[in-house]
Amino acid sequence: MSARAKKGQARSSTDRIEKRVVLRAPRSRVWRAISDAKEFGTWFRMNLDGAFVAGRTVRAKVSIPGHEDMKVEMQVERMEPERYFSYRWHPYPNDPNVDYSAEPSTLVEFTLEDAEGGSSTALTIVESGFDRLPLARRAEAFRMNDAGWAGQIKNLAAYVA
Amino acid sequence: MPVFVALGDSTRLRLLGRLSVDGPLSITRLSRGTGVTRQAITKHLHTLGAAGLVRHARRGRERLWELDRRRLETAKRYLDQISAQWDAAVDRLRAFVEDPPRGYTGRTLGEVRLVRPQRTPRGGSRQ
Numbered sequence: 001m002s003a004r005a006k007k008g009q010a011r012s013s014t015d016r017i018e019k020r021v022v023l024r025a026p027r028s029r030v031w032r033a034i035s036d037a038k039e040f041g042t043w044f045r046m047n048l049d050g051a052f053v054a055g056r057t058v059r060a061k062v063s064i065p066g067h068e069d070m071k072v073e074m075q076v077e078r079m080e081p082e083r084y085f086s087y088r089w090h091p092y093p094n095d096p097n098v099d100y101s102a103e104p105s106t107l108v109e110f111t112l113e114d115a116e117g118g119s120s121t122a123l124t125i126v127e128s129g130f131d132r133l134p135l136a137r138r139a140e141a142f143r144m145n146d147a148g149w150a151g152q153i154k155n156l157a158a159y160v161a
Numbered sequence: 162m163p164v165f166v167a168l169g170d171s172t173r174l175r176l177l178g179r180l181s182v183d184g185p186l187s188i189t190r191l192s193r194g195t196g197v198t199r200q201a202i203t204k205h206l207h208t209l210g211a212a213g214l215v216r217h218a219r220r221g222r223e224r225l226w227e228l229d230r231r232r233l234e235t236a237k238r239y240l241d242q243i244s245a246q247w248d249a250a251v252d253r254l255r256a257f258v259e260d261p262p263r264g265y266t267g268r269t270l271g272e273v274r275l276v277r278p279q280r281t282p283r284g285g286s287r288q
Binding site: 007014015019022023033042044091092127131 | 169240248251253254258262
């Protein structure tokens with residue numbers, strides 16, 4: 001999976017979700033917000049049990065009211081300071097009675113590049129690996145997610161052309 | 162058969178497109194004009210069937226294939242949800258790192274004037 005941010009339109013695919021955004025903050029600031037577990041937890045809305053370190057598994061609890069029991073595990077893969085951060089997880093709420101370690105995970109990659117002469121940061125977020133997820137998990141995730149995220153759902157283009 | 166594996170093929174996507182537009186069709190009609198062998202079309206339909214995206218039924222002497230819309234809707238809704246969650250997370254990250262947040266005016270004589278934050282056009286396509 002390429003870590004480079006693509007110029008122009010991102011190719012759509014059933015296997016991945018890609019977001020590109022220019023943030024009006026320097027790369028060092030954006031990197032800190034992404035790679036520092038406390039800062040990450042603040043905007044991502046999770047309480048993390050430790051720092052992001054390559055190879056480490058961080059346990060997190062979702063800090064959204066009404067969903068505090070949702071636990072997530074993030075396996076940190078690679079960290080290149082101020083450039084790239086990646087982790088693996090299961091993108092659906094984790095039932096505490098289920099062992100997800102054997103199930104396919106998705107890969108989340110953050111790639112940072114300078115923009116606007118360095119005063120801004122071009123951030124690309126890619127989550128990939130959806131093709132390997134069994135449909136049953138996704139249907140279950142949809143039922144559990146729908147109630148909680150109702151306020152955030154937006155209209156999105158169809159992915160089946 | 163994971164749905165997204167079944168969808169990750171252009172011939173299978175075209176088959177779904179045809180069934181979506183033309184309704185239930187036989188393999189003969191689905192193969193016509195595609196340049197793909199009837200045998201290959203049959204295999205593709207069985208792959209889609211294993212993923213729960215299509216089903217077949219007998220109409221008289223013919224076997225017709227049709228979309229199972231519910232499965233497709235569930236898979237699409239799931240990706241849409243994940244995508245929307247990332248959109249919301251990116252909005253929160255922006256508010257967290259940008260100083261001052263885009264769209265807000267500065268102070269004027271001790272008064273802070275706020276305007277609706279402007280959305281910036283993003284550089285890539287959203288799914």
